[in-house]
Amino acid sequence: MYLVPASAKLDRVNHVPRDPSMSSFDDAIERSSVVKGFNIVRSTREHAPELAGNAFSCGNCHLNVGQRAHSLPLVGVASRYPQFCDRENRQVGLADQVIDCAQRHLNARVDDRESQSVTDVVAYITWLSKDIPSRYLRREDPPIDPSAFVPVSELNPARGADLYAKKCSQCHGADGQGVDLAIAHPGPLWGPESWSDGGDAARIYVLASFIRRSMPLLNPGAMTDEEAQQIAAYINAQERPRYAAKQHDYRGSTIPVDAVYYKQTRARITRASTRQ
The missing domain is CATH 1.10.760.10 (Cytochrome c-like domain)
Structure with a gap:
């Protein structure tokens, strides 16, 4: 194995x-x-x-x-x-x-x-x-098929917060900073000690795919595709450290729609939310 x-x-x-x-x-x-x-x-x-x-x-x-x-x-x-x-x-x-x-x-x-x-x-x-x-x-198949992606503008951080409280806070804490589990200590999910806004984990679909197969560790894989995306949207609606060189990213390609900490993406999401 x-x-x-x-x-x-x-x-x-x-x-x-x-x-x-x-x-x-x-x-x-x-x-x-x-x-x-x-x-x-x-x-x-x-x-x-x-x-x-x-x-x-x-x-x-x-x-x-x-x-x-x-x-x-x-x-x-x-x-x-x-x-x-x-x-x-x-x-x-x-x-x-x-x-x-x-x-x-x-x-x-x-x-x-x-x-x-x-x-x-x-x-x-x-x-x-x-x-x-x-x-x-070979790369593993993605845990969430792209056909199951919920449009970012339709994800609801408030629903994500409710799901987080029920399914994640036991290990990650209500404040997202992690609970000492003796055999493990989950890292902070937001705040100054967490990953930066330029990381892969700062992308909603990337984080959701990890959550879908790996979390919660008490029962991995128990969440639905939609639940994992709502939780990821909640986590990535929080403040986190700024990646200083973010403005240089994606110079030769389009910024992914789930990279929500990039101002161009935030602007598109804001416009879409306003039209709803």
Whole structure:
């Protein structure tokens, strides 16, 4: 088994099919780097404070240290880079992606793709992509089919708030800052310690797809497509850190309709809401 199943509940939140500290390596230097990368993904602020400008860790989104199905798994990811990034309007390598993710979601200031912490995370992701069946090299199908997307202008943050209180607050708290669960501590969903307004998680459909398959950890996959989108709309209606370089995004492409923190998108949503 290379991935923890998406149906696994809270009691398996720390389980990993492949632990590099328990694995054999031909090269001691590679082993050291991979183990460090594993620890950084699991607890970023503790092991690489330069990559963590907030209370988030990579593992808050890449559940089970990137080894859980339908929770942004890192298994097989290395084989997909380099690739063209529409948002950046350029070709990016794996190290570029690690830095970009840290800047947008962990509010990190690091921009050195040769830094040891970035090198270690890349080493871990690369190790996860070695000697695995080819089916793990493909992207997973999206948890929510685009045909089921509710138009952003029709989503209701008030309904999302009600659903959040019923289905999410037990672990994430009424204030969205996370509850200490002893075996896990969910990261803040909004506020100064959460991801920035330029992150992938700041897009409603992206966040909803994660919620749909991965949450709540007490019963993953129990929500409907519509419920996940309403909750995502509520979460992404909150204040969060500003990504300073956001004005440079999507220079060569159209801003996605669910990227609600971009002023052009907000203007379109406002006009649509006014017409209703």
